[in-house]
Amino acid sequence: MTEALCILFTGRSGAGKDTVGRGVARELRRRGHACALVDAASVELHLEPGPAAIVWCCGLLTANGVTALVTSPAPTRAVRERLRAEMPQLREVYLDIPGNLGTARSGERDDGYEEPYAPDLRVPTYDRDAAASIAQVVSFLEVQGVAPHDPPHPSEQATESHP
Numbered sequence: 304m305t306e307a308l309c310i311l312f313t314g315r316s317g318a319g320k321d322t323v324g325r326g327v328a329r330e331l332r333r334r335g336h337a338c339a340l341v342d343a344a345s346v347e348l349h350l351e352p353g354p355a356a357i358v359w360c361c362g363l364l365t366a367n368g369v370t371a372l373v374t375s376p377a378p379t380r381a382v383r384e385r386l387r388a389e390m391p392q393l394r395e396v397y398l399d400i401p402g403n404l405g406t407a408r409s410g411e412r413d414d415g416y417e418e419p420y421a422p423d424l425r426v427p428t429y430d431r432d433a434a435a436s437i438a439q440v441v442s443f444l445e446v447q448g449v450a451p452h453d454p455p456h457p458s459e460q461a462t463e464s465h466p
Contacts, residue, residue: 306448309361309371309390313383314398315416316376319428319436323398324374326437331370331444334451339364343375354382358389365392370449378416394447396440397422400429
């Protein structure tokens, strides 16, 4: 059985949080793993804004065996540290894009994002396509015991010969 975790996709504007989060969710579902994509902005529209709403939502999901994939800039280290302190099952995936590229993609001057000191996984998204970033995250989740290893396609399995 695989473990349910809360995966926080964090990074500057334009780093690909939504794109990578959706791709990882699609791959986990293809492998038969229960997961839910949690857009922090949408959660905060329906609940009191702030980390407490994300903690409550993700706690509910993970307690029921569903991996929560949270796409949120969580722009400050203090917010991310609070989330981590309140959710021991949280893994921080930092989608790394240089500030000048992120602001150019998003149209913002400075998004005030504070890079994490020690994320659980750092994924550079500025020099590769989304598929490579998604594959890196899924590989990490396999090691974490979240994503079941992708079994080989039946046509790839060796056939045994019997005498």
